[in-house]
Amino acid sequence: MDIYVDTANIGHIRHCAELGFISGVTTNPSLLAKEDPSVDVKQRILEIYDLIGGHLSVEVNALDTKGMLKEADEILSWFPDATIKLPMLPAGLAACNALSKQEIPTNVTLVFSPTQAIAANNAGATYVSVFMGRLDDIAIPSSAVLEDICDIWDIQGYESQIIAASVRHPIHMIEAAKAGAHIATVPYNVIIQSLKHPLTDAGVAAFTADYEKMKAARS
Numbered sequence: 001m002d003i004y005v006d007t008a009n010i011g012h013i014r015h016c017a018e019l020g021f022i023s024g025v026t027t028n029p030s031l032l033a034k035e036d037p038s039v040d041v042k043q044r045i046l047e048i049y050d051l052i053g054g055h056l057s058v059e060v061n062a063l064d065t066k067g068m069l070k071e072a073d074e075i076l077s078w079f080p081d082a083t084i085k086l087p088m089l090p091a092g093l094a095a096c097n098a099l100s101k102q103e104i105p106t107n108v109t110l111v112f113s114p115t116q117a118i119a120a121n122n123a124g125a126t127y128v129s130v131f132m133g134r135l136d137d138i139a140i141p142s143s144a145v146l147e148d149i150c151d152i153w154d155i156q157g158y159e160s161q162i163i164a165a166s167v168r169h170p171i172h173m174i175e176a177a178k179a180g181a182h183i184a185t186v187p188y189n190v191i192i193q194s195l196k197h198p199l200t201d202a203g204v205a206a207f208t209a210d211y212e213k214m215k216a217a218r219s
């Protein structure tokens with residue numbers, strides 16, 4: 001399972017690029033606004049693109065197909081390998097289908113059910129983003145929904161990539177990997193949290209102390 005970072009924070013993306021195991025970035029209007037509501041979106045997106053050098057999903061804001069396609073054109077004029085993120089609405093599916101016919105990568109976002117996921121795949125989506133945390137928030141077990149979607153992908157032989165999104169904690173990452181999601185897009189703090197283990201810290205501390213002991217004994 002590939003790991004993307006779900007953020008628009010430049011410092012966090014810079015650190016993720018250094019870590020060496022993060023292969024993409026997903027953004028959305030809320031993540032951009034959280035960093036700075038007055039942000040120049042084009043400039044911020046290009047800064048992110050320069051840093052990550054991998055997958056970058058950029059979301060449209062229009063709610064009609066024509067408007068979505070116009071925004072997609074604008075994003076693609078910023079950098080041609082953009083993945084266009086479209087909402088799971090009838091208008092978004094129509095835009096997805098039009099872009100897929102031009103072989104432009106698309107990410108259908110705000111998917112919460114197997115039937116929505118099937119529609120996104122059939123509209124030609126490259127990526128289908130299934131939101132975990134927001135399902136759990138309304139007491140629908142997200143792991144069961146994601147497992148159903150991944151099972152359907154296996155049975156049907158679908159080729160679009162399932163992104164586990166709205167990830168809130170490392171257990172979501174494990175559940176996504178076990179279900180068979182191709183990618184998890186994860187907030188920076190959860191990525192960092194997922195790397196920690198008290199036994200790793202204790203082990204490093206003990207090895208360092210013993211190394212220092214040997215160094216002192218030799219001097």
Ligand code: E4P
Binds near residue numbers: 109166
């Ligand atoms: C996915 O691409 C979205 O940007 C994101 O995962 C939304 O997560 P949230 O539910 O924590 O806002």
